Amino acid sequence: xxxxxxxxxxxxxxxxxxxxxxxxxxxxxxxxxxxxxxxxxxxxxxxxxxxxxxxxxxxxxxxxxxxxxxxxxxxxxxxxxxxxxxxxxxxxxxxxxxxxxxxxxxxxxxxxxxxxxxxxxxxxxxxxxxxxxxxxxxxxxxxxxxxxxxxxxxxxxxxxxxxxxxxxxxxxxxxxxxxxxxxxxxxxxxxxxxxxxxxxxxxxxxxxxxxxxxxxxxxxxxxxxxxxxxxxxxxxxxxxxxxxxxxxxxxxxxxxxxxxxxxxxxxxxxxxxxxxxxxxxxxxxxxxxxxxxxxxxxxxxxxxxxxxxxxxxxxxxxxxxxxxxxxxxxxxxxxxxxxxxxxxxxxxxxxxxxxxxxxxxxxxxxxxxxxxxxxxxxxxxxxxxxxxxxxxxxxxxxxxxxxxxxxxxxxxxxxxxxxxxxxxxxxxxxxxxxxxxxxxxxxxxxxxxxxxxxxxxxxxxxxxxxxxxxxxxxxxxxxxxxxxxxxxxxxxxxxxxxxxxxxxxxxxxxxxxxxxxxxxxxxxxxxxxxxxxxxxxxxxxxxxxxxxxxxxxxxxxxxxxxxxxxxxxxxxxxxxxxxxxxxxxxxxxxxxxxxxxxxxx
Numbered sequence: 001x002x003x004x005x006x007x008x009x010x011x012x013x014x015x016x017x018x019x020x021x022x023x024x025x026x027x028x029x030x031x032x033x034x035x036x037x038x039x040x041x042x043x044x045x046x047x048x049x050x051x052x053x054x055x056x057x058x059x060x061x062x063x064x065x066x067x068x069x070x071x072x073x074x075x076x077x078x079x080x081x082x083x084x085x086x087x088x089x090x091x092x093x094x095x096x097x098x099x100x101x102x103x104x105x106x107x108x109x110x111x112x113x114x115x116x117x118x119x120x121x122x123x124x125x126x127x128x129x130x131x132x133x134x135x136x137x138x139x140x141x142x143x144x145x146x147x148x149x150x151x152x153x154x155x156x157x158x159x160x161x162x163x164x165x166x167x168x169x170x171x172x173x174x175x176x177x178x179x180x181x182x183x184x185x186x187x188x189x190x191x192x193x194x195x196x197x198x199x200x201x202x203x204x205x206x207x208x209x210x211x212x213x214x215x216x217x218x219x220x221x222x223x224x225x226x227x228x229x230x231x232x233x234x235x236x237x238x239x240x241x242x243x244x245x246x247x248x249x250x251x252x253x254x255x256x257x258x259x260x261x262x263x264x265x266x267x268x269x270x271x272x273x274x275x276x277x278x279x280x281x282x283x284x285x286x287x288x289x290x291x292x293x294x295x296x297x298x299x300x301x302x303x304x305x306x307x308x309x310x311x312x313x314x315x316x317x318x319x320x321x322x323x324x325x326x327x328x329x330x331x332x333x334x335x336x337x338x339x340x341x342x343x344x345x346x347x348x349x350x351x352x353x354x355x356x357x358x359x360x361x362x363x364x365x366x367x368x369x370x371x372x373x374x375x376x377x378x379x380x381x382x383x384x385x386x387x388x389x390x391x392x393x394x395x396x397x398x399x400x401x402x403x404x405x406x407x408x409x410x411x412x413x414x415x416x417x418x419x420x421x422x423x424x425x426x427x428x429x430x431x432x433x434x435x436x437x438x439x440x441x442x443x444x445x446x447x448x449x450x451x452x453x454x455x456x457x458x459x460x461x462x463x464x465x466x467x468x469x470x471x472x473x474x475x476x477x478x479x480x481x482x483x484x485x486x487x488x489x490x491x492x493x494x495x496x497x498x499x500x501x502x503x504x505x506x507x508x509x510x511x512x513x514x515x516x517x518x519x520x521x522x523x524x525x526x527x528x529x530x531x532x533x534x535x536x537x538x539x540x541x542x543x544x545x546x547x548x549x550x551x552x553x554x555x556x557x558x559x560x561x562x563x564x565x566x567x568x569x570x571x572x573x574x575x576x577x578x579x580x581x582x583x584x585x586x587x588x589x590x591x592x593x594x595x596x597x598x599x600x601x
Contacts (some may be wrong), residue, residue: 091120149181448480503529
């Protein structure tokens, strides 16, 4: 009979080894996924998601038998649970660390963590948790050669387990109480608890027989449906039937076993524990699948909202462009009519030209915002789509046993992903067609000469009517050559100098200086205006900067600065401003002396 049971044990060991090998491969892949997700949650600062990922990774390492890693992640989970006041989660984490430490032979560490768990669970009045922790403390103390301490924990565990009708813990308490009393020489107590144990195990054994019988019937039905069975497979099937019959007879005889059969019962219990672990692994796999599907649905919903919002914003921007275009055309017609009928003063004409330039600047900003919005939308949606596709591929290749409803759900997500990728491709193609060119042509120009021309034009048209003098100076031995896009750099300097003239009171001066700092060319434009407030300086280059009130009949915000920033950065440089109280404002433009290639617009 014992030899038959050994045969059963060996065959079940082989089957379990195959199952564990399959799960080990899935666990390794799952660990990589959860480690990446853990880093994302850490950056987002979401403690609940971080804690969930830590527990999933710890369980996966535990399944793989990597104890130190499992303890490391469970320990971090305990600290998070303590910080957010989740005493139940902290107690559970201490319990898991204690069990893993005991499995790896670290009895002192195991007892310390289990005592921490027991202390918290007593405060929570968690009788099921208290019973489980006491049982582990009893087993570890017995294995460590302290049967008296083991009896103390096991008797309390037995009392609570009976109260909450926990059959498994009652049975295990009887077993280790029998062993502990035997180690102390209390043979009568050992026999009494052993009898309780065998009576309880008889009930567990019968239930185990029923489970095995049911599994046997399922396997039998599956084997009968296979059409391509070889003679060897048929022989194995026959052997399995004989083994199951031997198993039934062996389990029926367990109820009559005495002290010398305790070790045999322990092996049967190990088989039950292996089965429980397999079920827990399956539950974790199901949880991973459900979590993945929920994430997929959330990403899908977010993408739908983003695309809808982008479409609405684009339509609004187009309507605004058309409206402003009509306003500009109307203003131009009115200007031409007024020029033909009356000879307006030069000051009025200049004011109207400035107004037209500001409106043109706004149109350029709106056009750039639309293009940028489409580019951001296309780029930002690509990455989550790729993650979603990778996730669907992982589920398809490595998660088995999906229900028809789950498969249909995944198909819907996959179709939605393909649809959004098509929409993104359409948006990119439209933007490509709308672009006049994809590369900016750079050429070496004389920056000082360019500034001279802009200063002369601005002096004649805008500065002289206000009795403002524009002074230009160049640092000695300073190079004036830089590789830039001529039209862009002219627009940058023209906007900054014009703003300086606009904000400088009549009779004052504007200073323009050119200097060299290493491989950088630095242009400084300083006015003698009222200066810029601290809050305005933080948003002065922003596209969405709100307009303030007016001062001396002129706008409080400086026009074209967001365009200046865009152009300067496209040329590989940078722009910033400084203000010292009410002593005016200085704008700085820093350019590389030579750059080989510019990024795509």
